[in-house]
Amino acid sequence: MMSFVQYLLLSACLLTFAPTYAEQSRQPNIVILLADDISSSSLGCYGGENPHTSPHIDLLARQSVVFDNMFVTQAVCGPARAELYTGLQPHRNGSMTNHKKSKPGTLSMVHYLRKLGYRVGLTGKTHFGPRSVYPFEMVKGLPRNCNAKEIAGEDWGGTEKFMTRNGKQPFCLVICSVHAHAPWDSGDTSHWKLEDIKLPPHFPDTKESRHYFREYLAEVRLFDDQVGKTRSLLKKHDLDENTILIVLDENGAGMPGGKWTNHDWGVRSACLIKYPKLAAFRTDTLAQYCDIVPTLIEAAGGAVPKNIDGRSLLPVLKQETDSLRDKAFFNYTSGSEGPKFDARAVTDGKYKFMWNLTPGNKFAVRTINGFDYGYIDKKMPDRHVRQLYQSWLRKAKNDAPAQQQIDRFRAPPEYQLYNLSKDSWEQRNLANHPEHKYRIESFKKSIRAWMKQQGDPGVLQK
Incomplete structure (x- = not known):
């Protein structure tokens, strides 16, 4: 008969060799963190001049492939998200104005990844339609109303449960923040003094410019906190080594010369991709949001459809090429x-x-x-x-x-x-x-x- 001590030793061995959630899946998990109305130049890793704005993102940048020339085709929330989720640019997916729904029958990352065996969920802001095009599993937890004067509290329990629900099945989770969409009244502005605020060069220097830009930076910091919380969850459950982690800041800030325009402050997007076992570096490859879907399909082991606008970024991530296209539109x-x-x-x-x-x-x-x-x-x-x-x-x-x-x-x-x-x-x-x-x-x-x-x-x- 096995002694109690022998039982404890055997149990310890079994626990040591028990597969973690990450090890149980051969396909990588996918987590996309999407901000709301943030200009990439506000982030430290993209040259942001206001300190204390993005510590978690800046750390991630040192561990990721950082795209210096990632763009949205249209610097407006609805079209930007439709492009990201479908791999099609605005006129082809049908969402070419802010509240216009995509064409019925359009396929999104949900359809593509589900066919490859993934659970595909989304928590937070939606701003898309119809449901048949974007049949995400809706995960409770993050606020959805970007226009609310007082943003509802966050509950990361739903996100954690989704990540760990079935270790044998890979997952894709899109975490959609409402930061830093106006009104900017949710963040802590104590990190910056008004007189020290560095304004974008196209901003006339007024008291209101400094006041509202500081409030905007405080909400950028809230998104940065969400990046940090997500990474903590992945590490807690040993998921970080088998997860493709993508951070995007959507279109630019909702201020003059940013969102709603074709200026760089509106269309240029931050894009950090931390890919399992691939080196970190910066690239000036021209890329657009429609490239994310084919990248995920190829990473999951699927064949990229020929009828989408995007191109897989995997050859860039693997440093097999530094050029995908000669122009971005x-x-x-x-x-x-x-x-x-x-x-x-x-x-x-x-x-x-x-x-x-x-x-x-x-x-x-x-x-x-x-x-x-x-x-x-x-x-x-x-x-x-x-x-x-x-x-x-x-x-x-x-x-x-x-x-x-x-x-x-x-x-x-x-x-x-x-x-x-x-x-x-x-x-x-x-x-x-x-x-x-x-x-x-x-x-x-x-x-x-x-x-x-x-x-x-x-x-x-x-």
Whole structure:
């Protein structure tokens, strides 16, 4: 008969060799952390100048592949998420304005990964439809209402249960934050003094600019905290070594010159991918949100569909190539948020060309400067953004540079061309320089071809 001591020794051995959740699955687990209206330049690992904003993300960056040229096609929440989940750009998936649902019959990462044996869940903000296109298992825990004045508390119990529910089946979980969507009233601003705040170069320096940008940074810090909590859960259950961890900041900040525009502060996205057993490095490969779905399909062992717009990033992650495409394209199509305004843009990584397809129209979004043209909803919580913009208007009365920054987004010319390698904040428009005429014509030709491929009718004037 086995003695009690022998029993304890045998039990210890069995526990030592018992497979962890990570080891039970040959396919990698997948966790995507998606922010809400954060510009990548706010993060320390992307050159952010305000300290204490993103400690967890900055640490992760040192352990990940960091994409310096990841872009959303459209810098608006609904279209950005639809592109991320379907691998299709806005006009092909149908979500080309903020609250427009995707085309029925469109496939998303849920369909692709379920066929490969995955459980696919989402917690937090949704902002997509119809349900048939995005049949995520909804995981309770994170707040869903990004417009709430007081954000509901977080409960990570549902996330933890989803991760550990069935160790024999791989999972994909999308953790969707509501930070840092306006109104910015949930974070701790004590990390920064107003006088020390570093504003983006296109911001007129007003008291309101500093006040609201500090509140925005505090919510960026809240998203950063969520990244830290997620990593702690993965480590707690020995899942981190077999999990692809992706951090994305969605489109840019919901302030003038960011979200709702084709400027880099709106379309350029942070993208960190921590991939099991692959080295950490930075890459300037041109990539777009539609590339995430094919990357996950290939990582899960599936064949990438030929009819999607995205391209797998795996060859880049494995350092087999540093180039997937020679251009990235952008699209802004106005919806119910303001008067008719349509624009397209393209970059080759060095130059960025922006084409205003409605040059006779003013740009207006009701949550930012809509009151300029009668588009306003006083109940919208984004009133903070309007107060920010109004402070710019007051300053511009006696400040020509401030007026130039306002005109830059409110009354953009038909053509804008920027040398991003020398002018990353897009302050010097080169479109009227004769030496760039050939470049503009080449970019226009590329945009026309892309619009045709996308089934994008546009409102082309020429």
